[in-house]
Amino acid sequence: MNIDFDFLADTLLKLLAALPVTLGLLVSSLIAGGLLALVIVAMRLSPLWPLNRLASGYLLLFRGSPLLIQMFLVYYGVAQFQAIRESFLWPLLRAPFSCAVLSLALCTAAYTAEIIRGGLQAVPHGEIEAALSCGMSRFTLLRRIVGPIALRYALPSYSTEVVLLAKSTALASLVTVWDMTGVAQQIIQKTYRTMEVFLCAAAIYLVLNFLIVRALAWLEAKLSPHTRARRSTAAEPTRAVSSRESNELQAGLTRSEPISDSDL
């Protein structure tokens, strides 16, 4: 079997031209979904039972059914009603792109809300008590203590959710958005070379997801400098070196690194 590199390069370029559409879907649904998720979490954690129940119902609806059926419901289903076709929302609900973003955002909001809730509930109780006993107001408590800690706890699961969302944007091709998967199908209809085109598309998605995971891992490491082991102490247990070598290593470290502020 010989590989047609010209065709592969050509396909890759054509698919990369559709990458902005995929990224546009991803970023706009992430922003909209993230904002909606904050509202849902606030409702979910509210002591008022109607708000609480409403949020639970939302989570059940959007986490319990497949995204594809939600997307079709938004794109095809809502148009069944005359009232919506005459309302000011119609230009938004008529366009495939905004429908795809809307359904992706509604779906990811449900999953993100649960992730944020998990992060908030993982904040140690002692930290909240300490902050309150220092006389912090509820808002300062949220901004200074609960928010940053919850964000750090939530980031690993959130990166999984972003990857899932990036993969879900492929479904937008089924409601006639020309994203990467849609363009891949277009190329296949012209050339009938199914495997090569789909493998190219899959490779681009893989690289995209790899970059997302790396970027969020970097952010997580950046936000939690206190959990990083100090270099001088970390050298000892992780490395199996002979005692002479380790002594040299330590001596080297103490020479090159004067005592920093954080050590005092």
Added chain:
Amino acid sequence: MNLYRILGFGTQGWGTVLLLATLLTVSLTLTALAVGAVIGAMVAAAKLSSRRSVRIVGEAYTTIFRGAPELLIIYLFYFGSSNAVTAVARLFGAEGFISVPAFAVGAIAVGVISGAYQAEVYRAAVLAVPPGEIEAARAIGMSLSMVWRRVLIPQVVCYALPGIGNVWQLSLKDSALISVTGLAELMRTSQIATGSTHQYFTFYVAGGALYILLTSVSNRIFNHAETRVGRSFRQTFARQ
């Protein structure tokens, strides 16, 4: 009542068809889960292997099948499997194009995806088994196969149960994507119903409601199973 008639079980209604499609979705997902369990166990074993090359193969599998969109993987299997089967059949002298049944393609495609997720679940479950138990079992003279059968597997199944519940929910939702191959499972049947009645909203809501019914019922079942399994974990030495 119009709504009652089209969703009902009469000759004009889609009720029976939708329920049969729901059954098809359940059997498709169960088959996919079984396929995924076999693949997942093998990939988990590869990822836990002491040989680096084997580990890399396992890592590559989970990275690819968790990183590429499900829709693309299903397309690849749908178009790729028929081509592959035809090519293999041609080697044995068969002629013409052989298409693979949509159910098999769907079950294998979703199974391959769920296998990648199940591998992670099994790997974590194996690592959760205290190494002391294995050592103790070896120390009293159990053979390796007996350690697997009596000590490792029972605990791995218990630890893996919550994760398998999640994978089941994922696969159930992935199975809706099989509708692109034309297999008349729940999603595809809802689509056909909307096409023939032009009641788009009604039938997508009906289909969605059936999916929610499936996910919440299976959630109950898994919760029940987890509490049952949890019972054996809480039983301590001191209590007996």
